[in-house]
Amino acid sequence: MTTEPSESSDLLRRAGQGDAQALGELLEAHRKRLHRMVRLRLDPRLQGRINPSDVIQEAYLEATKRLAGYLRNPKMPFFLWLRFLTSQKMLELRRHHLGTQARDAARELSIYQGAMPEASSASLAAQLLGKRTTPLQAAIRAEMKLRLQEALNSMELMDREVLALRHFEQFNNAETAQLLGISESGASSRYVRALKRLKDILRQAPGYWER
Incomplete structure (x- = not known):
C-alpha cells in the first residue's frame, strides 16, 4: 500500500466511490507534469505528428477504466501509476506509427515491470x-x-x-x-x-x- 498526500487521498477515495468531479480534479492536477514527460520522451520521429495532450487524454481514459483495480491494490503512488499508463500509450503510438522501426529495446527502460520510453x-x-x-x-x-x-x-x-x-x-x-x-x-x-x-x-x- 502506498501513501498519498491527504488531499489526493480524499480525492482518490471520492473518485473510487464514483465521484466524477473528484476524478477530474485529480487527473487535472497532474496534467502539466505529464505533459513535460511526454514532450521529453516522445520519439523524435513523431514530433509534430502526435500532440502530447492527445497522449495524456488517452492515458486518462485508460485510467478511468482501470481506477477500481488500482484502488484495490495500489502498488505505486497515483502519479506514478498515471505516468506508467501514459508511457504505455506513448509506446503503443510509437509502434502503431513506426511499425518495425519502433522495435528497439535499447530505447525502452524496464521500470515498475513495464517499459518506459527513454529520454533521448x-x-x-x-x-x-x-x-x-x-x-x-x-x-x-x-x-x-x-x-x-x-x-x-x-x-x-x-x-x-x-x-x-x-x-x-x-x-x-x-x-x-x-x-x-x-x-x-x-x-x-x-x-x-x-x-x-x-x-x-x-x-x-x-x-x-x-x-
Missing part, C-alpha cells in the same frame, strides 16, 4: 538549450546541441535517466532512487556527475548564461 540525448539537449530566435543564436544552438548530444551519448543510460527525472520531470532524489531501483546516494552522485559534465560544455556557449 536529442530531446535532453533540446530541452537544455531552449529556443534561440536570431540566426546567430540558432547557429550557436545547432552547434551546441551536437556537442551536448555527444556528451549525453557518452553517459551511462542510468545517468541520463537520473538527469531526465531530476532536472526535467522534477522528481526529488528519493523518488528518483525509488523509481530506478538504486540507492539514494547513488542517484545523487549520478545527478551531480551528469550536471557537472553538462555545465562544463554549456559554459563554452557564447552568451548562454545571459540568455
